Amino acid sequence: MSVVAIVDMGIGNLRSVEKAIERASDEARVAWQALITSDPDVVARADKVVVPGQGAFRDCAAALGPGPGGLGGAVRSQIDRGTPFLGICLGLQALFESSEESPGSAGLALFAGTNVRLPDGRRDEVTGEALKIPHMGWNRIELSGDAHPYLVAAGGEGTYFYFTHSYHAVPGDLSLLAATARHGPMSITAAVARANVFASQFHPEKSQGAGLRLLAAFLKS
Numbered sequence: 208m209s210v211v212a213i214v215d216m217g218i219g220n221l222r223s224v225e226k227a228i229e230r231a232s233d234e235a236r237v238a239w240q241a242l243i244t245s246d247p248d249v250v251a252r253a254d255k256v257v258v259p260g261q262g263a264f265r266d267c268a269a270a271l272g273p274g275p276g277g278l279g280g281a282v283r284s285q286i287d288r289g290t291p292f293l294g295i296c297l298g299l300q301a302l303f304e305s306s307e308e309s310p311g312s313a314g315l316a317l318f319a320g321t322n323v324r325l326p327d328g329r330r331d332e333v334t335g336e337a338l339k340i341p342h343m344g345w346n347r348i349e350l351s352g353d354a355h356p357y358l359v360a361a362g363g364e365g366t367y368f369y370f371t372h373s374y375h376a377v378p379g380d381l382s383l384l385a386a387t388a389r390h391g392p393m394s395i396t397a398a399v400a401r402a403n404v405f406a407s408q409f410h411p412e413k414s415q416g417a418g419l420r421l422l423a424a425f426l427k428s
Contacts, residue, residue: 208240211426212253214278214298215245216270218262224295227412228257231422239426247281255425256285259412260297264322264374265309267301279315286317286404293425294406296372299399302406303376317404319379325372331391338391341373346409348397351384355400358386360424361417368397368409368417375408 211228213221221243228241242249250256260267271279286292294302301314306322314322329338345367350358358366370388376396378384385400388409398407405425411418 208238209254210240210242210249210252211255211257212250213241213243214250214256214258214282215243216258216260216267216278217245218266218270218297219260221259223412224257224259227418228422228426231419231426234419235423235426237426245278247276247278250278250281251284253285253290255291255293256282257293257295258282258298258301259295260301261371262297263309264297264300264306264314265312267297268309268312268314271301271315273313283315283317289403291425291428292404292406293422294404295412296408296410299396299406299408300374300376302399302404303378306374308374318383318399318401320377320383322374322376324374325390325393325395329391329393338393341371342390342395343371344369346370346388346390346395346397348386348388348409350386352382355385355398355405356428357400357405357421357424358398361411361421366417367414368407368411369413369415370395370397370409371413372408 232239383399386398388397
């Protein structure tokens with residue numbers, strides 16, 4: 208049976224991701240084993256790789272730190288060889304060089320760019336109410352560039368996904384953007400993609416039907 212490695216960085220509850228992938232496997236009608244692991248060798252042998260995460264960028268950077276024998280090295284090697292990769296929330300932010308959350312902590316630097324904090328003091332353009340940070344709740348996505356097949360399968364333009372975060376990625380290359388979302392007057396990076404890499408700031412595992420459709424598309428790719 209083909210294996211989806213869910214990379215365990217010691218932060219966050221990964222069971223919801225595991226269960227969502229198992230449900231998506233049933234929906235996709237393909238047999239996949241979702242395996243939570245912190246073993247670089249298991250990650251290196253997997254058929255697909257998922258890096259989810261909730262928590263501090265510092266802890267994520269430490270878990271995916273430098274060195275060919277560690278988790279970071281295994282993830283990089285898999286991406287380099289073309290293995291389908293899915294990053295979720297902190298798993299998206301870790302693809303970039305740095306984060307305002309943890310100055311001095313280095314991400315995987317797969318892409319140029321950094322993660323910045325959503326600014327305080329902004330107000331909803333319609334209601335005038337102060338926007339809360341962290342940004343938590345359901346938001347519609349707006350597709351960027353060529354519509355990514357995972358997002359099309361999930362429902363396409365205007366589909367709602369669930370977000371919970373205080374930081375978002377600002378890519379150095381805007382062609383990486385696969386989708387954005389609005390939080391009041393702010394435009395938020397909702398998803399990035401390039402070749403075999405797709406990552407979302409939103410949580411597919413918490414996004415009900417749309418999230419399951421996205422995960423099923425990932426499994427079938």
